[in-house]
Amino acid sequence: MYRFLLLLFLLFPLALFGQVQSGTLTGTIKSNDGPVAAANVTLSEIQKGTPSDEQGRFTMNNIKTGTYTLAVSAIGYKKHTQQITIKASETVTVDIQLQSKTEQLEEVVVTGTMRETFVKQSPVKVAVVTPKRLQQGKTSSNIMDLIGNVSGLSTQLNCGVCGTNAIRINGVEGPNTAVLIDGMPIMGALASVYGLNGISPSIIDQVEVIKGPQSTLYGTQALGGVVNIITKNPRTTPAFSADVYAKSTKETNINLAASPKSERFKGFVSGNLLRMQNYFDNNGDSFNDVAKRSRISLFGKGSLEGKTGEQRLNFAAKYYDENRTGGVRSFNHGLRGSNKIYGESIYTKRAELLTDYRPAGLNQQLRISGALTYHNQDSFYGTEHYDAEQGIIYGQATWDQSLSDNITLLTGLTARYQTYDDNTPATSGGTDKRFIPGIFGQGEFTLEDLTLLGGLRIDHHEKHGFVTAPRLSAKYSAGDNTTIRLSGGTGFRVVNVFTEDHAALTGSREVVFAENLDPEQSRSITGSINHILPFSGNPLTLSLDGFYTHFSNKIIPDYDQDPNLIVYENLDGYSVTQGFSIEAEQNFTVLPINYNMSFTLMDVFTEENGQRQALTYAPDYTGSWGLTYQQRALDLQIGYTGNLVGPKRMPDNYVQNFGRDQWSPTYTTHDLKVTKEFTNVNSENGLGIEAYISAENIFDYTQGSPLVDASTPFGPEFDTIYTWGPVIGRTFSLGARLNIR
Structure with a gap:
């Protein structure tokens, strides 16, 4: 006992010393x-x-x-x-x-190099978009309705009946864009059809966009670019929030979120419910102009911190369930597969589980990430039944090592196991199973104003062997206000037609595979110049970007060989996407006004047997702009956005057999949103209440019917993809938002 007391007496000062x-x-x-x-x-x-x-x-x-x-x-x-x-x-x-600025140079991004860095320091150009910017002039709980406000990005409507759409970067087809969730490439080919519609801005912290191939870090699907959706950080979300809106189309939406917190655990849970069961036919084709939808989306995220507040364990789960129908007025879910009353009915269920772990004692150099997803689509397109399931298990481990003050090294191992099964000939031999292990590494070297980044990835595909994806990037800071970047890289992609191309399922055309399809490959080079003009404390940020991507083995659906067929084959030639874009953004410090604008000119074409032809559905140019005005005396915010879309070449069959125009016209759309703040969440009572009203497509511009031969939907000529512009006219929205600190 005395020895114990003596030992305690001796150790107590040491413990006290350690604590202080x-x-x-x-x-x-x-x-x-x-x-x-x-x-x-x-x-x-x-x-x-x-x-x-x-x-x-x-x-x-x-x-x-x-x-x-x-x-x-x-x-x-x-x-x-x-x-x-x-x-x-x-x-x-x-x-x-903090002092306001216009130039988006100090945001923390991770997509370009897979490590946290500031935008200005990243050798790869990354565009950062906040939910506030996405919803500047619009009201929606679907990111696909909002992403078109980002420079160089657009959405292409791929079905005029069921409303499926895809993201295009600089005119490149949707499946070539890798959509990541918190840096994880888990949006498989099947999810690219309807799964993106379940991502609500209410769960997003920011969206990071990189244009051009990024296969070195994110695998073989990132041919055209990457859209990385960073979900909310539980440490910064309010204790409770609610957002409710209704539209003139009779779409209603409610979003509820809560954020439980303790000393080391921070959580965020969100639920989104949408319902739109209204029928309207303003273009007179006897089909509903927009698909009816009932959707529920649940999201939860937790963060466990270490004893000193560092990141230790993050985990997230998401569930998405949607039923949608499109067709004539009398069609409903009970008539699925009918050969008398035409309609399209899609049931989609998707579940995701993500985790990210950083072991203690390693200064967060080791990062272990994993994901598990399940996606089911049970659908009828007229009498065509398409029932498919896809599962993905993904694991990744990275080590981030600083070799010196000027050199850092990132290495990683990945493993992707995916299964796919459907009721089409694509899996007549049984479930398609693929295991794709990979290894990658990249080094970053900085010498004063010059930064060089080089990387290489090697994946192994059972059918195609080892596939390499190198890249090289350089950044030069020509003074405090000017940054020059140059990047080059390659991409590789295995195509699944039935999951990626909705045209293979809808309409009455027969699908024909002219050959065994080889993987698509791409080589790309991009360059950019960013410059800041001070303008006496009202800095203007200007960006000029150039891009060139060369595709080989390109798989492009051919609608022109036969009006009753869609023919899929590897292009016996090549496809090119090239062009440039210019962006400007300015925030006035005297006037409570900020604006942004961008214009992208692109040349997207295929060349086969010496003949060059513009790629269908790719616009010649696009533009977007936005303006926000703060009326502080009245606690009002006015947001205005607009989009410009240039001509698109349409399939020859629509011109020859139905007299449709070969090229779509140039058009613009305009949106306006007014938000009134009644109380601020940072006030003494910790209660924030806002109301908002928006008018979208103010000038009521629509393309008319996107359907071909709509009067005989079961006939051989019926098609749903003469789509080039808005199919919904002017829409009004009214909503309210509540935040409790």
């Missing part, structure tokens, strides 16, 4: 508009960080004594740095005032 060698940092981050939420607060020397909450407050505990560089960055604000000194058992409090 650390301190606490706390503070508040504000701007001229009030508290700044979701700001990144880091101590550079020890890579310790935390975000600010909805009130702009932050706290970091258990910081070892010493002097550090405190760095604070947030979207839309200039980066702030200052020196702080932590003393034993003391709390350091700082109040930080």
Whole structure:
């Protein structure tokens, strides 16, 4: 007993000494508009960080004594740095005032290099879009309705009856764009048809977009580019939020979210319910102009922090269930497969589970990620029954190593196992099973104003052997206001026609495979120049981008060989996407106005047997613009957005047999949204209430019927994809939003 007391007496001062060698940092981050939420607060020397909450407050505990560089960055604000000194058992409090900026250079991004970095420092150009920007002039719970506001991105309607659509980057077809969820390539080919419609802006923190092949990091599907959807950080979400709206189309939507938090655990759960069961036929083709839909989407995310506040374990789950129908007025789900009353009925169910783990004691250098997804589509397109299932198991481990102050190395191992089964001839021999292991590495070298990034990926496909995907990027900072980037890389993709191309299922054409389809391959080069013009405290950011992608073995559906067939074969030639884009963005500090605009000119064509032809459905040019005005005296925000779409070449069969135009006309659409704030969530009572009203497609522009031979939907000429413009006219929305701190 005496020995125990003596030992305790001797150890107590040591324990006390160990406890007092650390301190606490706390503070508040504000701007001229009030508290700044979701700001990144880091101590550079020890890579310790935390975000600010909805009130702009932050706290970091258990910081070892010493002097550090405190760095604070947030979207839309200039980066702030200052020196702080932590003393034993003391709390350091700082109040930080951030300055607004236009140039989007200080946001933290991960997509370009698979490690956190600032936009300006990334050797690969990454465009960052916030949910606020996506919803600047529109109201929707579907990201596919909003993504067209991003420069170079557009959505192509692939069916005028059931309303499926796809994302195009610089005119490249939708399946060539890899859509990631928190950096995980889990949106398989089947999910590209309807699965993207279940992603609501309410669960998004930001969207990161890279144009051009990114197969080195994200695998063989990223031929045209990457859209990485970063979900909300549970540490920065309000305790409770609700968003409800209704549209003049009789679409109603409700979104509820809650964020339970404890000392080391932060959570976020969200539920979205949409219903649209209205029939209207304004174009007079006897079909509903927009598919009826009932949809529920559930999302949950949790974050477990380490003892010192560092990231340790993140996990997320998502469930999506949608029923949609399109067709004539008398069609309903009970008539699925009818050969007398035409309609299309699609039941979609999708589940996702994601996890990300960073073991303790390794300074977050090792990152282990995994995902499990299940997708089921049970559908009838007239009498054509398509029932398919796809499952994906994905695992990835990366090691991030700094070899010196100028050299960093990232290495990784991946394994992807996917199964696919349907009721078409594609799987007549049984379930299609693919196991794709891979290894990749990239090195980054920085010497003063020059940064070089090189990488290589090697995947193994059972049918195609080893596939390599190299890339090389360079960034040069020609002064504080000018950045020049140049990148080159390759891509590789195995195509599944029935899951990716909706035209193979809808309408009455027969699908013909002229040969065994080889994988598509691409080579690409992109360049960009970013420059900031100060304009006396009202900086204007200008960007000029050029792009060129060469596709070989391109698989393009041929609608022109025979009006009753869709012929699939590898192009005996090549396909090219090339062009340039220019963007401008400015935020006036005196006037509460900011604006953005972009224009993309593109040449998308195929060349076969010496004949060059524009690719169908690819526009010659696109443009987008937006403006936001803050009327602070009335707590009003007015948002306006517009889109420009140039001519598209339409399939020859529609011209020759039905007298449709070979080229679609140039058109614009315009949207307006007004938001009124009644109380601010950062006020003393912690309650935020907003109401909003929007008018979309203000000038009521539509293309007319997207259907061909709509009067005989069971006939051999019926088709649903003469689609080039809006099919829904002017729409009004009214909604309200509640946030509780």
